[in-house]
Amino acid sequence: MVLQAIKYTPASSAGAATLNILDQLLLPHQSLYIPISSCEDAFDAIKQMKVRGAPAIAIVAALALAVECTRTNISSRSAAEARDQIIERLGYVKKSRPTAVNLSDAVNKLSNVVTKAASSDVADGQAVVHKYIAAAERMLIDDVSDNKAIGAHGAKWIAEHTAAGQSKTRNAAQELKILTHCNTGSLATAGYGTALGVIRSLREAGLLTHAFCSETRPYNQGSRLTAYELVHDQIPATLVTDSMAASLLAREGTNVAAIVVGADRVAANGDTANKIGTYSLAVLARHHGVKFLVAAPRTTIDLGTPSGEAIVIEERDQQEVTRIKGPQIGSNGDLREPATISTAAMGINVWNPAFDVTPADLIDGVITEVGVVEKQNGVFNFEPLFASMTETHRESHPSTVGGM
Template identity: 45%
Template structure:
């Protein structure tokens, strides 16, 4: 199944907290349940969070007792606040919720039932668009992968982090499907081990060769000449090209620059936030210190130890070789090409990036 799936008025999610040891399907019937699934990382990955939030808004519409349009819109505004509060960094969440609110506010929807039906259809549309977007990014990104390459990958950006197929892992998947002989170095991605638990699990399903490495070992492999390219996802991209992604991404970008290794971010344009001028303006989620001090409830630090647990860090645009989107590969100057990516038709943007040697 897809990681985010709508079934007869119920949102079904793969509970990613339980992988790789067991496959458990979480069913959400209210926006509160969706918000809790996002907050607790039962569903994670910026595109998957966005799609789940869209279905959360659809559930809010279906569960609202409102008998008139104005009351329903008030209930939807309340659901939007709830969902937006579940995780602060991933901009796809805000993008999807705001898109659902705009659809609900369409004056052509004259009664509550019309609004409800429109929101379900819009959420399904957002999910389907995500799959198509990922496949396009895979095609663009795979042009950068050579036969025999070793790719360093951080966190999880595959089908589990999206509705289906994946962003950075989708690029790897496309290259593999094209017959390229590749190998993936999978950062374990402390503290929640999304690389060791989730990316490794996905690569096993796909039959793509990989090796799990400790986060701190990335520099060793780069210095040994065993990394050809680094691919990561993103939770928010600022207007100047700064990128917020799973903590540890900044370290990889600096190491890649030191060793002359291309560093690419793979993310849909819905992850770009034109209202955030730079990385300093991106809110960084601070999570429970127990995620650092424990592994699956087992303490790994002495009693009384304290921990800091930022979920993300910010990679300045100067360390990024390019940003792979569904509209093409964006290169510096990022501020210019981000504006064009958000404002031009796909065909026009393809001409823009073609001029930069794509």
């Protein structure tokens, strides 16, 4: 069963809506779902990074207010009053991560939904609330649907365009392995995942024989989160340190069909910003003849950013590099209270960029929910992807740009 990090139940005659999220601060050693019943609960969860990932934080914020709407008297007010209160509450939860473009984008879209609903001459508070809840719930449904489509398109492309994939379709005994970086699964999205969704789809199709996940220093999203998801889903997998990637590719040869990663932002020319360490994997993939793929929904492709040179890279706390936090291990192997330890010489200077930019030249394809975009004459053209995007799709999908 695929991991569910966000569990939402709509309101019914039996009671109000409910929302529970997996507390990611406790992973991978403890799996605890915590209730989110209000915007205050969502604010704290996002601020403390109990929930993380660009789509996930936007959807948790949206659904938290949906739950709140079913537990309060907002619907008994006038259309204008309901609109104003919903917009005010959205503005509040937006402050939990003010620099996250995805959260801001979702807030703007949901504000537009209630503004439009309240403008009707026959609208009342109940109608406005109904429109809001429907739009918030649609964000959850659409994100999972898009992720599964990304997984299906990616699995099909790998089966048809890689040496391991082609051999696997002819010979069931052929190994087909994938390397991924950072966390791009249910813990970062509404469910299923992007790059990890491709791995899941390959496994479900009987094609994947093994997955490798890199630790993703210094915040260890790979070893803490991706490894957790792979173990949960019982997908054969191995954790490697970031510095082992070159030796791994050399050892595995053509058994590694592709390196599949997610994206924080894809520029108009295909340059892609993703978790630090992605660029080096792309260089290694090219040297070893391994396909390098970016899995991302269309909302991550930013046509307003011409190239990677225009992407501002966040630099994070030096202590992420010089310290490690985790539970202590007792003499009998049991886990005890967490502790923070120093791993570097005191006083050393640290450079800690959160992301790097992989040039489009090193990317073989961008996997979206409507298909895989490949370069034509060495150039990516994403414009056709958006020609088929309906206005409803634009309104119901928060941007995934800007999430940690």
